[in-house]
Amino acid sequence: MTRPDPAGPDLAAPLPVVVVRSARRRRTVSADIRDGVLRVSIPGHFSASQEKHWVKRMVERMAQKYPTAPQIESDAPVPDLLLRAEDLARRFLDGRGVPARISWVTNQNSRWASATPAHRTIRLSHRLHGMPDWVVDYVILHEMAHLIEPSHSPAFWRLLTSYPRTETAKAFLDGAAFAAHRNLMDAGGGTGPMADS
Incomplete structure (x- = not known):
């Protein structure tokens, strides 16, 4: 079983880089690490020099963001998470909304x-690792509610009323996103940097 590390993958050891060009992507560049490979997604129209520039920049950004050893190697299902989701569904959603993965x-x-x-x-961001269990439980419940009611309709929000810490968890996540946006989070601490929140 893979467990997320709050700091993420170690880029001190060079990772293989795969460049993914997209005709739909116009200006944005993104990067993620999966299965030990750094994937850099760029617009299809970028020149070779632009590609080289952005790959270098993303490697540097990821090395800054993740200074410790790799712990998340894939988006493979985690049995403990499924058991947790089943327990939460039983306690707060009348057994409904249990994910297949x-x-x-x-x-x-x-x-x-x-x-x-x-x-x-359901896919959980590694940025949740290290947050209080009741916050992660809320996020899992929120996503399970989407498996029952896909939109943020009144029916969706009614599903979450049985979880007693919904409002507190939402406030916690808002605060974490605000702090991350302002680079107030400690990169070596609990949640790590959370830019773009």
Whole structure:
């Protein structure tokens, strides 16, 4: 079982780099580490020199962001997370919303998590690692509620009323996102830097 490290992958040891060109991508560049490979996604129209510049920049950014040893190697399902989700569903959602698959990922930097109702999957951002259990529980419940009710409709929010710390967890995540945006989080501490939140 892979467990996320709050600081993420170690880029002191060079990782293989794969460049992914996208015709749909116009200006943005992103990077994520999966299965021990740094994937840099760039617009398809970038020149070779632009590609080289952005690969170098993203390698440097990831090395700054993740100064410790790699712990998240893939988005493989984590059995402990599935058991946790089953317990939360039983306690707060009348047993509904249990995902078929739930995993930690390193490529979600603007969301805490995501759910895909069609596949009944949940992906949790590595940025949640080190946060209080009641916050992570809220995020898991939030995503399981999306497996039942995909939009943020009144019916969706009613599903979360049984969790007693919903509002506190939302406030905690808002504070963490604010601090990350202002670079107030300690890169070596609990949640690590969380830019783009």
